[in-house]
Amino acid sequence: MFTDDQKVYTTPWGTQLHGDSLELLKGLEDESIDLIVTSPPFALQRKKAYGNEEQEAYVDWLAQFGEAAKRVLKDTGSLVIDIGNAYRKGSPTRSLYPYRVLLKFVDELEYHLAEEFFWYNPAKLPSPLEWVNKRRIRVKDAVNTVWWFSKTEWPQADVNRVLQPYSKNMEKLLKDPEKYYKTSLRPSEHDISKHFGNDNGGAIPSNLLQISNTESNTNYLRLCRELEIKSHPARFPNDLPKFFIEFLTSPGDVVVDIFSGSNTTGMVAEQLGRKWYSFELNRDYAALSIMRFLPSMPAKAALSLYERARRKTVSLPSEARGLIPIAIQSAEKEFRLAEKELHAAGVQREKEFEHVRAIEHRAEMERVDPVDNSSDIIAALQRAGEEAALAMARQSVAMKRIKTQAKALATARAAAAALDSFYGPAGVEVPDGHLG
Numbered sequence: 001m002f003t004d005d006q007k008v009y010t011t012p013w014g015t016q017l018h019g020d021s022l023e024l025l026k027g028l029e030d031e032s033i034d035l036i037v038t039s040p041p042f043a044l045q046r047k048k049a050y051g052n053e054e055q056e057a058y059v060d061w062l063a064q065f066g067e068a069a070k071r072v073l074k075d076t077g078s079l080v081i082d083i084g085n086a087y088r089k090g091s092p093t094r095s096l097y098p099y100r101v102l103l104k105f106v107d108e109l110e111y112h113l114a115e116e117f118f119w120y121n122p123a124k125l126p127s128p129l130e131w132v133n134k135r136r137i138r139v140k141d142a143v144n145t146v147w148w149f150s151k152t153e154w155p156q157a158d159v160n161r162v163l164q165p166y167s168k169n170m171e172k173l174l175k176d177p178e179k180y181y182k183t184s185l186r187p188s189e190h191d192i193s194k195h196f197g198n199d200n201g202g203a204i205p206s207n208l209l210q211i212s213n214t215e216s217n218t219n220y221l222r223l224c225r226e227l228e229i230k231s232h233p234a235r236f237p238n239d240l241p242k243f244f245i246e247f248l249t250s251p252g253d254v255v256v257d258i259f260s261g262s263n264t265t266g267m268v269a270e271q272l273g274r275k276w277y278s279f280e281l282n283r284d285y286a287a288l289s290i291m292r293f294l295p296s297m298p299a300k301a302a303l304s305l306y307e308r309a310r311r312k313t314v315s316l317p318s319e320a321r322g323l324i325p326i327a328i329q330s331a332e333k334e335f336r337l338a339e340k341e342l343h344a345a346g347v348q349r350e351k352e353f354e355h356v357r358a359i360e361h362r363a364e365m366e367r368v369d370p371v372d373n374s375s376d377i378i379a380a381l382q383r384a385g386e387e388a389a390l391a392m393a394r395q396s397v398a399m400k401r402i403k404t405q406a407k408a409l410a411t412a413r414a415a416a417a418a419l420d421s422f423y424g425p426a427g428v429e430v431p432d433g434h435l436g
């Protein structure tokens with residue numbers, strides 16, 4: 001159903017593909033997908049004009065994907081679209097395009113709006129600066145709209161899979177319901193004490209999802225930093241797709257992201273045991289997202305897999321596992337080299353200091369005035385002092401290097417175990433087989 005050229009990498013549960021999603025969606029069978037969860041490119045970055053006409057063009061553009069998505073969704077399937085809000089250019093008034101998308105999808109594509117969600121990101125920076133910070137006439141825009149569309153009125157959904165921890169007060173109430181609510185009938189004749197006293201395993205979440213987009217130490221970012229490769233600029237946090245995947249699908253179901261960027265969705269689906277397909281137009285972004293699937297992988301080995309994924313299909317985790325012995329060997333070699341360097345730097349430093357001490361001794365014996373700049377001995381002492389300082393600096397560089405190499409070696413040695421815990425031990429097949 002997909003060509004080798006379209007496949008960037010495969011994992012036990014999924015496939016990252018590159019190309020235009022409109023084309024790639026054709027590779028999926030009718031009514032085969034349980035959930036499409038995605039964050040399309042930002043409307044106002046796509047075109048230069050900013051009027052209503054431009055908004056309509058964006059909505060029409062996105063609607064083509066909505067139409068194609070409908071064919072592949074099961075009757076119980078859902079389409080979840082995270083769509084950021086925006087101001088109209090040069091004006092402190094809002095663009096209506098998230099709502100135009102909503103109306104178009106419901107009125108014309110005949111999706112159902114199962115429920116609207118709002119993703120509240122408390123860490124969002126104030127913008128636009130002009131209206132919020134400078135003129136102070138608008139407040140911080142901290143929510144994205146997330147439209148949960150369904151193909152029928154009865155999409156698969158189970159709140160029990162996304163229960164949240166009870167509040168402290170609720171926990172107290174559950175321990176001793178009688179103390180908190182005297183059994184009494186409300187005007188509605190609804191007996192609240194019985195109802196609220198039940199422990200349902202957690203609280204029902206609301207449609208306001210509070211998730212900070214502040215990840216900084218994921219494997220993806222660690223490798224991008226170490227390799228000095230620019231990470232994808234518009235990633236959503238893991239917890240956003242995680243909520244909808246858990247809420248709207250069961251283990252073994254199929255999840256698709258049609259604008260996958262750094263493939264947050266695929267990685268979360270993999271960890272939750274859902275099959276996945278991710279589509280991304282830009283092959284470099286698609287290839288770079290392989291970093292999400294290389295836990296504890298040494299940077300050099302990860303780089304070689306990324307470079308390979310830019311040209312051909314990489315099969316995970318076998319190709320990653322194959323690189324680990326080489327990565328450990330090379331890290332051990334680098335570590336031994338760093339050890340030698342540190343030792344040599346220590347010896348050199350000792351030698352330079354001995355030299356300084358010898359000249360100092362001579363100066364003392366010859367009773368040379370320490371501030372006599374015309375004395376050859378004082379000049380030699382200065383030079384020896386400078387050499388000693390240099391040797392100390394070299395030793396501290398060597399110390400830093402050995403620390404880095406020790407860390408790299410520990411990372412390489414941990415990689416096999418990290419891959420096992422991410423994918424399961426080598427040789428164990430995924431139930432239901434492989435996608436592809």
Ligand SMILES: C[S@@+](CC[C@H](N)C(=O)[O-])C[C@H]1O[C@@H](n2cnc3c(N)ncnc32)[C@H](O)[C@@H]1O
Pocket residue numbers: 019020021022038039040041042232234235236237258259260261262263264265279280281282285
């Ligand atoms: C907002 S980003 C998605 C980021 C993603 N949610 C993540 O967490 O990394 C949108 C992505 O859609 C991709 N894109 C744009 N047009 C596309 C198309 N026609 N088909 C597939 N991908 C497309 C862009 O290259 C971009 O990486």
